Amino acid sequence: MKKFRSSLLFVVMLAMAMVIAACGNGGGNENDEGNGDAEKKTTSLSILTGGTGGTYYPLGGAMASIIEDETDYKASAQSSGASAENMSTLKNGDAEIAFTQTDIASYALNGELMFEGNKVDNVQAIGTLYPETVQIITTKDSGIDSVEDLKGKTVSVGAPGSGVNANAQQILEIYGLSFDDIKAQNLSFDESTDGIQSGSIDAAFITAGTPTGAVEALAAQKDVKVVPISADKAKELMEKYPYYAEDTVPAGTYGIDEDVATVAVKAMLVVRDDLDEETVYNITKAIFENTDKITHAKGKLIKAETALDGIGDMPLHPGAEKYFTEKGVK
Structure with a gap:
């Protein structure tokens, strides 16, 4: 009887070993295919x-x-x-x-x-x-036709330490101006366009892909003007700060009548x-x-x-x- 139980135990263990081996082989094939995918990526x-x-x-x-x-x-x-x-x-x-x-x-x-x-x-x-276009935004009745006209005006220049703030400082610099020559306001895009609409500010620097939503919202209420950056000043700016490139705000954007020359940084x-x-x-x-x-x-x-x-x-x-x-x- 003891010999029979030993033989039966041996048969059971042998059968289990065969099942494990079979599963191991099947799993190995699946793993090989999985490794192939892993190697591909x-x-x-x-x-x-x-x-x-x-x-x-x-x-x-x-x-x-x-x-x-x-x-x-x-x-x-x-x-x-x-x-x-x-x-x-x-x-x-x-x-x-x-x-x-x-x-x-x-x-x-x-x-x-x-x-x-x-x-x-x-x-x-x-x-x-x-391009992420530098847009100097004002209204047609503001009397601002050039960057020089910003002198003495209330102008949004973006948050301190922001890219917009640096853009504004550098462009004013090329025109011989600084933040001391304007009444600088540190506003977001939406705050800037709201301020232009209400008359609490005169203009705003906005650096973004065109058309920019905040400016489009302003254009629905006011006749928008984009202040140009002249070709000679753009060249001077790019020579000093080579990450700028020439750009244009196309006619029809914000309802403007003709293309406006400006500059852009790039994404x-x-x-x-x-x-x-x-x-x-x-x-x-x-x-x-x-x-x-x-x-x-x-x-x-x-x-x-x-x-x-x-x-x-x-x-x-x-x-x-x-x-x-x-x-x-x-």
């Missing part, structure tokens, strides 16, 4: 954008989809506090790619303004995308400099050769041919440089 990339209601976030989502479709990398768009925060996050190594403005990137690179004492030295450019993509050349080359190529897949209106402005305009002193990543050299852009 070798790198996971985070793209820092801006708030979910802004322009950066939907563009970042479209670019993440393009990267996943066109390369062997995973990518995801992350909402954030936009330009300045994005530069700091890349410095800390907590993401790989980010949207920012060219002027903010320059301040970060050189440790200036909001980055004083906190220089960002591990970030390089992929390329610029589209740009930047990347940590420790990403390898091949990875950044593949990312750059995927984005700039598939802009037709970007449904957002700004997608039409994203072109390899203009991707180095207004890049300023931000160094180009070798992977991006390789792509633009192949395209004959650089």
